[in-house]
Structure formats: structure tokens, C-alpha cells
Amino acid sequence: MSVDGMMQAGDARSRVVRGLAFLRPVTHTWMGRIGLFLVTLMLVVIVFGPALAPHPPNQLNVGLPLTRPGNGLVLGTDNLGRDVLSRLLTGGRMVLLVPIAAVTLATLTGGLVGMVAAYVGGLFDAIVARVFDILLTLPPLLIALAVIAGFGSSVLVLLLTVAVVFAPQIGRVTRGATAAVVTADYVQAARARGERRITIAVREIAPNIMAPVVSDLALRVTYGVIFVASLNFLGLGAQPPSSDWGLSIANSLGYVQVQPFASLAPVVGVAALSVGLNLIADSMMRYLSNDSVKDSML
């Protein structure tokens, strides 16, 4: 191979490296790498699982109820004779999608309000800060239970409830991040240049609060996964016969002595997702803090 060819290969490689540079905050620790692996794996399960499932998740009597693994049923059957593997492969969608949707919604409302409040300042900012403070003192699970009990359990109610719980939390973070940036020289400079407020907000402030806000969002999604899975487990989210992981765990709980795999399989699914997300969030936070250099071997 000519020197030229090697150069090209090197270029291609460095292009790939540069393309993946945005992953650096996640991959700079090996815990972050494991987290990325776990989450990618769960994404594959959630996206392709329904196509790979050997049986429809709600088909009854695939085998005798509560059979242990064996006889072509990799994880056995649950109390209604449904295939546990198929239910594992199809049951992760809600636990991932609802938190992502809820966090997005909460960012678009609470996050935006927080940013605008810090930027505008004055009375509006004071009122917003007070309202956030009051909302943050409310115990999320209790409020969620009350709201869901009153409005009935549906995916939409669940999504809105999680969004309402997260909005003030995200709002407080964006407000703090914006307040730290508003007085910076480059914002003053933009003001002196006579830039419009909206331009300053989009061009100067938004890029500079991105890092703390995004790493906070990663943490929120982790919390959201745990929150939604817990509510599903309590029977306040997904409803039977959904194969949702949280619901399946609650459903199989009474038969744990006979067929532990029926509850163990969705437990592993939830655990892999929440641990993976938390490792990613943790790694991103560490990248931002001064600790990143000292603790980089972790």
C-alpha cells in the first residue's frame, strides 16, 4: 500500500473520531462506556424486539402456565401461559419513550420559562423563582398518585404527570445556568453591538448553557425511567394486558416462588436501562466538573 493510501485511511479514521467527538463526555470514563453499551443494547431490544419476538406477547397458553425455561421456551411462561421472552422483547417501549417525551415537554415549558426569567430578570424572574420553589416542595410521587387516581391511568395522563413533576426541576437548572451567563462579556458585547434580544438568546446564551442543561436532562431521563417504571409497577400507568416491564413484574410477583424468571426478566430489563442511563448521566456530569481529570480513570 502506498503512503498515500495510508494517509487516506488515517484521514478516514480521524474523520470518524471527529464525528464521534460529541460522545466524548460519555465515553471519557469506562463507566460511561458501559452505560452507553447498556443503553444501546436496550435500544436495540426496544426497537427490534417486537419483530424478533417468537410469539405475540399477549398470546395465551403458549405453554402451560408458569413453566420454567426449557422446551423451546427460553424464559418459560407467566401465570397465563404467555411467553416471557416475547413479553420481555416487547415490554420496554413505554418505560423509555414516556420519560423522553415527558422530559422534552418539561424542557419546552419549564426550561424555557426558567431561561426567559433569568434573561428578563426583575419582577418576572422573582415570581418565577418563587413559583418554582413552591412546586419543588411538593412530594412528586404523592402528587402523581393523586393526579393519576383522579384522572384515571392512561399513557397521556402518565406523560403529563411526569412532565409536570419535572418542569420546575428543569426550570430551576436552566434559570441558574442562564443567570450565570447573562452577565458575561460576550453577552454584553452582543448587546453593545445592538443585537436583538432573541438573537442574543439563541446565538449567545443557548450554546453556553447547553452543557449543564444537557447533562441535567440525561439525569432527568434516568429519574423518569425509574419513575414511570415504578408507577407502572404500582398499576397506575400501563394497564393489562400490556407487556410493559413494570406491569409484568407486578403481575408475576405472586408467582415468584414457582416461576421466578417471569419477574426476573423484566427486572433485568428495567435495571439495565436505568443503570445504563445513570452511568451516562454520571459520566457527563463528571466531564463538566473539575473532577473530570482527577477521576478520569473511573
Add this chain to the structure above:
Amino acid sequence: MSVSTLVSVAEPQADEPPRTVRGRAARARALSRQLAMALLTILLISFISFFALNHSADQLGKNVLGRQASRAQLDAFAASRGLDRPLIVQYLDWLWHFVRGDWGTNLAGTQPVKPLVLPAFAHTSELAVITLVWSVPIAIAVGVAVARRGGPIDRGLFVVMTVLAALPEFVVGLTVMIALAVQLRWFPVASNAIGLGTPAEQVKAFVLPSLTLGVGVVPYIWRITRASVLESLSAPYTRAAVLRGLRRHRVIWRHAFRSAAVPLVNAIAINIIYLMGGVIIVENVFAVPGLGRLLLAAIAQGDSHTALAIIVLLGAVFVILGLLADVVVTYLNPRLRGSAR
């Protein structure tokens, strides 16, 4: 982290009482403001819950009288329960009675709420206290003893704690249940012996739920302990102690740990609050006859008076503990106390 998901707590407002505060009168004023704020929060919780849990009078009537109830029967039911009044009047009426200790009856009107809720509250509190008593000292001891940056033990602990912290309570609960109750048969699968069984059975019944809750508490307290001990280990007075020739053991426990206590009090309070939320899930995993289980049952039956009483009770505990933590932290930290004393 499973800790704060369910109970994410507002951080203590470090910027509230300090600096300008002068003397006892100012501190009393700050305290009464916090008290008023706490009261307002409890009211807000009850207000939101009352309106969220409020089913239509017809719905309630059908739940109690059956689907075939006639219009006249439904109206009579609504009138007898006062459900035909405006909502805000119903709320104020409920609040007036609740504050005076009259918590109403369950949905069917057959059983007063209070004797239903209080024993459950006792069991929940027992579970929370037992968990704190073992988990907090362990977390602190590990945090202080292994407080050094880097090193294989620190690194290993870091991984374990980060993973544990990310697990939802029911995931931990099921795992311990399968390992210790189903496989090893050391403990019962269900903890309904609490409040009924022999003393030995009762003790056994507490082990798994408490272990599950503790797994949520330990990583949090450990992390705070580690961080604050590390910080005070690099402080000048610690260096002075080292230079005086004191042994490492003594430096850590006598000097560094002392100043690490302030964030710890706060962390412990946050965890008590977390426990009041975490129990709702753990109780439903292990069938503990506590508030969380009662609350879920009440919600499933549309029994709003019982649900409301439990939510307000838990909410009040939540707010009061938060307030206590604020007060203790302010008292412990001379900087937050301002120039008093």
C-alpha cells in the same frame, strides 16, 4: 438515582436566612417564615389532592349503591354526603373536620378512616426508622473509612454505589426476594406478619423490606460523606493536624469528620423524606401492611377519603422533616447562623 426520583427535594435554601440576620429576633422571624411556608405547602398538597381525587357525585354514588341506582337514589346519596355543594365548600368542610381530627369515613360509609390509617402509619414509621438505624451508620462508616481518592477499593465502591443508586426499589426488592426468600428461604416472601405474627416472625418480616430501602439510602449518604470528608481532608486545619504528627485514624475521625457533619444532617433528612416515598413501593412489593399499601388499595377502590388522609399525612411528614432539617443545618453551620453568638 432511585433516591430522589420519587422524592426529589428542594435543596436547603442556603441563601435564605444568613448574612443580614442579626440576633435572636431575626432568627425567630426567619423561622416563622419557614413555618408559614411549610404550612402553605401542606395546604397546597391537600388542595391539589382533594381536587384531583374528587370523583363526580354520580360516580361515587354508583360505586356505593351499584350501577342500577336510580336518579332519585343518586341524588339522595349526594345530598346525604353533602356532595351537592360546590367543590370549594366541600374542601373547606373536609379541611375543617380533618384538622380537628375527624377524618371522615371510607367510601361505603361503613368504617371511619382514622383507625384504618393510624396503625398503618405506625408500621410505615417503624420500617423507616429501622432502615435509618442500620443504613446511615454503615454508609457513614464506609464513607469515612475509605475516604481517599483513587485506589482499587475506592474505585470498586464507586462502581457498586453508582449501580445501586440507579436501581428502582422494586428491582432491588424483587432481587433480594428471589435470592433470600425464594432460593435460600431465610425470610418470608410476604411481610404481612408485621403487626400480627409472633415477635420472631415480625422481626423476620422487617428484614427484606428494610434491606431494600437501605440499598437506596446507603449510596446517597456514602457519596455525601465521601465528598465532604475529602473536602475537609484537604483543608488547612487538617494539614495542621497531620503536621502535628497525629495518626491518620485520629485526623480523619476527630478533625475531618466533624466539619463533614453539616451536609450529612441534610442528607439524612432528605433520606428520611425519601423513605416516606420509597415505602409506598417497597410495601407493595413485600405486602407490608403500611400506609403505601393502604394508599394503593384506597386508590384502586376509588376511596378518596382514605387516600386523601394518607396523602396529606405523608405530605405533612415530608414537609415537617424538610423544615426540621433546615433548622438543624442552620443551627449547626455557624456561617448560616449569621453574626448571632
